[in-house]
Amino acid sequence: MTAYDEQRLAELIKALPPAPQAWVEAAQELPLVRGQLDDIVARAEADLAFRDALIANLEDALRLEGYKPETIPLDELRRRLEH
Amino acid sequence: MQLTSLPDAQLVARCRSGDEDAWRELVSRFSRYVYAICCQAYRLRQEDAEEVFQEVFSRAYQHLGKLRDDEAIRPWLGQLTRRLCIDRLRAGSREEIVDPETMPGGVDDKMETLDEAFAVHEAMAELSENCREILDRFFARDESYQTIGAALDIPSGTIASRISRCLSRLREAFAGRNPEPRPSS
Numbered sequence: 001m002t003a004y005d006e007q008r009l010a011e012l013i014k015a016l017p018p019a020p021q022a023w024v025e026a027a028q029e030l031p032l033v034r035g036q037l038d039d040i041v042a043r044a045e046a047d048l049a050f051r052d053a054l055i056a057n058l059e060d061a062l063r064l065e066g067y068k069p070e071t072i073p074l075d076e077l078r079r080r081l082e083h
Numbered sequence: 084m085q086l087t088s089l090p091d092a093q094l095v096a097r098c099r100s101g102d103e104d105a106w107r108e109l110v111s112r113f114s115r116y117v118y119a120i121c122c123q124a125y126r127l128r129q130e131d132a133e134e135v136f137q138e139v140f141s142r143a144y145q146h147l148g149k150l151r152d153d154e155a156i157r158p159w160l161g162q163l164t165r166r167l168c169i170d171r172l173r174a175g176s177r178e179e180i181v182d183p184e185t186m187p188g189g190v191d192d193k194m195e196t197l198d199e200a201f202a203v204h205e206a207m208a209e210l211s212e213n214c215r216e217i218l219d220r221f222f223a224r225d226e227s228y229q230t231i232g233a234a235l236d237i238p239s240g241t242i243a244s245r246i247s248r249c250l251s252r253l254r255e256a257f258a259g260r261n262p263e264p265r266p267s268s
């Protein structure tokens with residue numbers, strides 16, 4: 001890589017604006033979300049009534065158990081419950 | 084050593100061991116790069132870009148263990164982002180034929196620029212926090228002198244000269260990290 005003049009450096013700083021903060025925060029929360037997902041699937045495997053409730057109405061069943069459905073990747077959870 | 088100054092390979096190793104703070108830093112470190120590939124190189128609409136952005140980090144989190152070379156995290160994320168952007172464009176191309184590799188400006192050229200930009204942002208880490216903030220706010224966040232002055236509590240009349248001084252320091256820092264090859268004799 002060659003040395004750059006200051007104008008080129010300025011252009012390159014400009015080329016990487018920050019991503020929207022909400023996107024970054026959502027991606028940073030992934031470990032928490034993954035943990036929740038694993039927890040729900042494990043509970044569903046151990047408790048058939050809970051599993052049936054999830055399959056009948058996923059969002060309601062999650063709310064009843066104190067989860068926040070809007071923070072959980074529901075499509076992925078459905079896929080994992082089907083297996 | 085602070086997480087922000089950990090080399091990529093060590094940061095990846097910490098993420099793999101389940102360190103959630105390391106994961107936060109990893110997302111923070113590469114978020115601009117992934118975002119720029121989505122929005123600048125592939126020109127995805129904002130809602131598509133957001134989905135690809137989340138999918139990139141979700142897959143990265145799940146498959147970090149498969150990364151063969153921890154130092155190669157950035158090119159790996161870059162390739163993953165490119166593949167997901169192309170998938171997204173193809174999925175949405177029923178009405179409009181899109182060939183991402185022949186888009187105006189050329190994706191490869193844009194990727195090269197983004198890689199250079201990433202190297203410049205890395206060099207900014209060697210500047211004082213004040214310099215980093217001023218340069219980032221003015222160029223990357225497109226903030227006015229007035230906004231920067233108010234945020235950093237410095238007279239807005241001095242911002243231009245500070246920008247110039249900080250750019251000059253950045254040039255030195257960047258040259259130190261990327262020395263020009265000596266001409267062969």
